[in-house]
Amino acid sequence: MAKLYYYYGAMNSSKTANALMTHFNYEEVGQKALLCKTEADTRDGARKIRSRIGLEMDCVLLKELQLMTEEQIRAYDCIIVDEVQFATREQIDFLSDIVDFFDVPVVCYGLRADFQNNLFSGSERLIAIADTISEIKTVCWCGKKATCNARYNEKGIVRDGEQVMLGANDSYVALCRKHFKLGMLGPNIHAEAIDSKRSK
Numbered sequence: 001m002a003k004l005y006y007y008y009g010a011m012n013s014s015k016t017a018n019a020l021m022t023h024f025n026y027e028e029v030g031q032k033a034l035l036c037k038t039e040a041d042t043r044d045g046a047r048k049i050r051s052r053i054g055l056e057m058d059c060v061l062l063k064e065l066q067l068m069t070e071e072q073i074r075a076y077d078c079i080i081v082d083e084v085q086f087a088t089r090e091q092i093d094f095l096s097d098i099v100d101f102f103d104v105p106v107v108c109y110g111l112r113a114d115f116q117n118n119l120f121s122g123s124e125r126l127i128a129i130a131d132t133i134s135e136i137k138t139v140c141w142c143g144k145k146a147t148c149n150a151r152y153n154e155k156g157i158v159r160d161g162e163q164v165m166l167g168a169n170d171s172y173v174a175l176c177r178k179h180f181k182l183g184m185l186g187p188n189i190h191a192e193a194i195d196s197k198r199s200k
Contacts, residue, residue, distance in 0.1 A: 002106075006108045008126075009138060010146045011111070011173065011174040013138035013146075014052075017052070019081075019109045022078075023035050026077060034060065034076045034079050036059055036065050037081065037083050038062050047060065062087060079106045080107045081106065085112070089121055110122060141175070141186050142176060148174070148177055152185060157180075
């Protein structure tokens with residue numbers, strides 16, 4: 001029985017590397033896997049998936065997958081989706097249809113929450129309907145598990161703005177919840193004062 005898998009993690013938890021390795025594992029045993037990503041992710045080119053460790057592969061866009069026929073989709077043994085947090089609710093439901101009606105497993109990788117700790121639309125829908133949900137762990141500078149994706153600039157942690165702003169280590173850092181709240185980007189780096197509502 002095919003399943004809809006959701007693997008989530010904070011920034012720098014090797015989600016993309018895991019997606020590429022999953023693709024490699026299928027291909028290595030003679031099976032056919034399709035790599036996809038959402039059209040919102042343009043950092044490495046429209047049809048390229050690249051990890052921080054230098055691995056990269058060509059991919060198709062999720063909207064292109066939606067235009068494929070049942071026969072074309074059934075030709076694959078697995079569909080792998082990177083940066084799935086940017087998918088719409090309708091796209092996630094489409095991925096679940098591939099699992100339920102075409103019997104093709106779909107493996108999704110992405111963030112769970114944004115820089116304000118709010119769920120993305122894709123991750124919210126996956127949490128609701130995925131068959132298997134697993135966390136890919138990474139650590140904060142303090143050694144504790146990192147769960148928050150802090151956006152920052154030269155002035156410190158950014159608390160307001162658009163939900164989607166593409167960036168990597170130059171714009172985001174994974175922090176534990178405590179140091180996210182304190183605005184601490186490192187052991188001696190107080191990027192901002194404690195939130196005023198917490199100091200009252």
